Structure formats: structure tokens, C-alpha cells
Amino acid sequence: MSLKEILTCDVVHPISLQVSCPSHEDDGTPRCCSCGGIKPRNTKYHLLNDGRHQCLECRVSAITEADECKALFLEIQNEFDFKFQEKNILIYFVEETEILKVSKAAVGEKYLASIFTTNTKRSILFSLKRPEVTAITIPSGLPRPTTGVIMARTMMRAWLEVKCYRIRNMSLQVKIDMSQVLAHMWLEFVMNSGSDFEKKLGNFYQRRIESDSGEGFSLGRKAVLKNGLRQTLDHIAMTGSFPLV
Template identity: 35%
Template sequence: MEWTTNIDRTLRSNNGRNGNEHISLLPMLLHSTDGIYDQEEFDYAKALSLSEMEVVKQRIIEKHKMEAITAQIEEDEQLANAMQLSLVMESSLTNGSAHASSSRPFSAAMSKILCAGCNTEISIHEHVFCWNGIVWHIECLLCLTCKQLIKDDEIPYINGVVKFSEHPFWAQKYCPSHEDDGTSSCVSCERLQPKGINYILLKDGRSLCPECFSFKIMDTNECQPLFHEIQEFFASLHMKLNQTIPLGLVEREALNNAMEGEKNGHYHLSETRGLCLSEEQTIPIIHMRKHIGRHSILDILTQPRRLVRNCEVTAILILYGLPRLLTGSILAHEMMHAWLRLQGYPNLKPEIEEGICQVLAHIWLKSKINMGSDASMAATSSSSSLQPPCSNKQGKLSEIEKKLGECFIRQIELDASPAYGDGFRVGEQAVSKYGLKETLDHIKLTQTFPV
């Protein structure tokens, strides 16, 4: 029937305006003045309107039911959290334990509880973790490695303070067991591998996090622009090296073998990442690399190279696969070794020589973080065969690379070894007090840092 089709079309058109809007045809027919609708049409429209009203009524009832259920759930959760916090407060106050005085998880006078992790107030809307009267936000006690709550048996309680493992720079809280259970850590920034994040495995077994991997330097040709930048850095300090020093990026095994072939030298106890070579040796130098899979081993191609001694320094060797700023700091360190030898400095104690070399690495890193952009960095970015994806055309450090640089600075400052750590701290104090030139002159005369 044509008139029923017209009514259905009108109904669909009006309902299409808003899915929740009720449009009845009955009033439209009652107020119609053109007289085109007969009694049968009127009865049909009335039936449709009543059906519509019933559907809308059911929708409204269901909506109110869902709102009531949701409100009840929220009210129950708030009540449960409030009761939990109340019990914690009452227990801690009545027991007179050391928890409140040493870690100060709450203030009784203000009737509020502070999270022992972030020291912010805990509200009744938040889920908490309670341990020996101390309250934490759940997220403040999540292990960033396994994404689970740090286990109770792994949280020792000492003098009223909860202890757990935490990275000194990244502030990553993690289960102490991850230090010994084979969990991968980035060889560069030292962050443990979080669950669900793929680390990149290098051929020699070292792992890199995605951020450090994005700034990696993998072969000798790729490192040349950075090597020239370090040379310009030394020239700006009036410490220009006039001799040509060969550079080579090498694997861990080749670096360790070269280190064993040296008669003199002082090396880091944990892992050697650079070497100022003074003896003639044949070293397999990395000249190319290739990918094998997206997150699997990166293969490299090496070529044996005979390094001949033409002066006190034969070559500088650097461990491959490290990010640009870390590689640059290692280059600055080894370049300082070369400068000391070429300037005729006598054999120095490890804490003096390694300490002053760390001071130069520290100065270079801080110059990159503070300046963020200079001509040499721009040249590095434009000349490199693999331009870091996070650096812009002006050579400014991205926030990611800047944060990594701050991490490498902190690594130098917190080094616990006597030669590299203690030596750096004494050397930095001397340079801060007397300047670099006077410190170096004093070292050459007395073989000690000025005090």
C-alpha cells in the first residue's frame, strides 16, 4: 500500500535524526489539515506510535537499571577502600610502631594517609597495597620488568622502611630476583627489559633497548664523523692532536684480545668498551653490518687490519653497537689517553690517568646536553651513513637522546670503582677549582691531582 510506505518512510526519516528520540506519527495525523488520511491510515499510525512508545519505555528502564548497578559498584568500592585505610590507620596508631615515625605514611592529625612510594595523599577512590602498616598505591609497587606486584617475600623491612631494587637514574622499581634470574638489561642505559618490550640482541650476546638501538653506531665508517667531532672538541680546549690516529670499531672478543696484547694500561673492571692501543697488532675491524630479523641478532662483517706503530699511539678501538652519545664519551676518554701519551706525560697511577680521562668524557657529554646543537653535531648528522631518526636537521638532541645523555653522565658520576669512579670525583673537583690547564700541568709535574 502506497500510504503505508509513505508513513514508514516518514518514521525512518524522523528516527534517523537521533537514535534515542521518540517521534510519534499520531500527533502528526491529528493536526493534519490536508485530509489525505482515512480511518485505516489513522489506526495504522496509532499502532506504530504505541509500539514505539513501548520500545522507548523499555530502553529507559534498562538505562536506569544499569546506572543503579554502576553506582552501587562504585559505592561498594569506595566503602571497601575507606574501611581498609581506616583499619590500617587504627592498627598503626594503636600499635605505636615505628612505621609512622620512620616512613611517615600518614598524618594522624589530618586523618590522611600518604603513599610511601610517591608521598602523595591516598584517597578512598584508589586501590592500595598495605604491608606492615605502610600503604602504597598499587602502581607505586609494580615491578616494571614483570608488570606484577613486587612479591611480599622480596620486600625486606628494615628500620620501618620498605626496601626494594630500584635503578639509580631511571627510578625503575623491580623485584630483586630479576638481578639474578637472567632478565636482560640494556648494555648501554642498564635498564632491565620490561615484559612485552623487545630488546635487540647483538652478535656477541649484548642486548640493546629500543631507544639506545635507535642511536646506535655499528661500524667504523659510521663512527668517523663523531671521531672528527671529538677531535674538534679537543682543539677547542687547546689540546689539539696533530698526529693522525686510526680508529676502529670492534667486537667484544677483539677488544678483549687487543687489551691482553697491551703491556701497559688501566681498564674498567666490569667491561672494556674502549682502548687506546700502543702496541702493533692485527685487529679485525668492523666495516659493515647487516640485519637478521626484526628483533634478532645483528650480524657484522669484519676485515683484519694491521695496526702499525708510528708514534706513542697505534690506534683507538671502540666497542661497536653503542648509542652515539655513549660512543662519543668513550672516544673522548680514549682520546685523552692518547693526548697524555703524545704530550710526554709519565706513567700515572690508575686513579689519576683514568680519573682525568673520565673528566674529559664528562665535560664532552655535558657540553652536548647543555648546548644541544652546534656546527659539529650538524656535520655529524648530515655526514653519518645512518642519521639518528630522532635528531632534526639542526642537530639538536631529541628529548629521548638528551635523557640518555643524562643517564651516561650519571653513570660516570656514580661509578663505584676506585680508578674510574673515585678518580673522576677527585679530578672533577680539581678541574672545578683550578681549571683544566692548571690541573694538567700539576699532574705532569707531580703525578697527582691538585688539592
């Protein structure tokens, strides 16, 4: 890119450091569904079945098979000693446009206590008879760090729903903040074990979590650093709040 082009373009992508014109933010130029990078001219992006575009760097790290997604679930569960029920949890690994359809299809007569669907397009299904997670839905085709963040947040929300269902006045913010804490912990793991690109993407997500989250995330993170994850969760399960730090 020439100096003249750089001087007239002032949007810098936080991961790739790609510089682009502000007009490309909303002119229909394809954007990577994973890292948000705008497609440069004469550059190929992978087109997913549901219409999303993905840059080649993200595609290399993308989790595209259900077995890979299940393995990631078990990896997070084992890394943080996070198994919270004996019954196996179904992992629905589908295209983004199919998330809602899968949620509806999985809900039969005996499954309709509540369905959580957030802006990250994931859902948790619970049984009517007891607080038990029956299924988690995860969007396919995203890089391992991204999928792991979604998975970690979802697993924490599921754990809190199962273990804290008797605490009627538990703050939703505690659930959100603790979900961010586990996602941040997962990214720490990625930073120590992933490829160079995964580390770069993980660092970006870490900074986003830290900047977007409030005091509750800070309290939760400090509690985990001081007491460990298990002791912090035990305290939340008893009180519905973070331990003092």
C-alpha cells in the same frame, strides 16, 4: 603495572624509572647492554650480533657504523681542542667479543710497548719506538652518550701516556680521575645538544661518575673550571699532579 605489583617490586631503573622484581636481577631475563634496563614482557629488544640485547630507545641513539664512530672521535677532539699528535689514530670499531682479537691482530713486531684493556672493553696500542698512540678500540652498537664516555676516557688516557711518559712516578689515580673529568665534560656537551633520551642517559652517567669518583676527580674538575682544560693538562704534563685550586 598494578599497585599490588609495585608494592611487591622494589628495583627501580634510574633512567627509565622501570620497576622490576628483584628476582629478575639474576634470573636470566635479558637486560639492555646500554642502559641496563630489564626487558619487560611482550617488549621487543634488539639482538646484536655478539649476543647482547638492547632496548629500542638505546637502539635509536646507537652508533653502529665505523664512520659515525670516527666522526664522534673528531667531534670530541675538536670540541675540547684535544689533538695530541700529528699522526692519525686508527679507530677500531668492533663488537664487544672482538675487542681482544682486534688488539692482538693490531700488535705486530713493532707495536708491543703496552696494551691497556679496561672493564669498559677498550684498548690503546702504543708503538715501541716512541710514545705514540697507534690505535683505539671502541665497542660498537652503544648509544652516542655511552660511546662518547668511553671515547673521552680513552682519549684522555692516551693523551696522558703520550705527554707524561717521562714522569715515572705519576699516579695511576691521576690518570683515572682526569679521564673521568673529560668524560664528565663530554656529558655536559651532550646535555646541551642531545635528544631528550640522550640527555636523560647523559644525566645518569654524570651522576654515576660523581658518585663513583673520589677526591681526585673533584680536584681535577675544579682545576678545569678555574684554569681551563689546556692549562690544567699543561700542569699535569709538567708535574704529574693536579694544580692547586
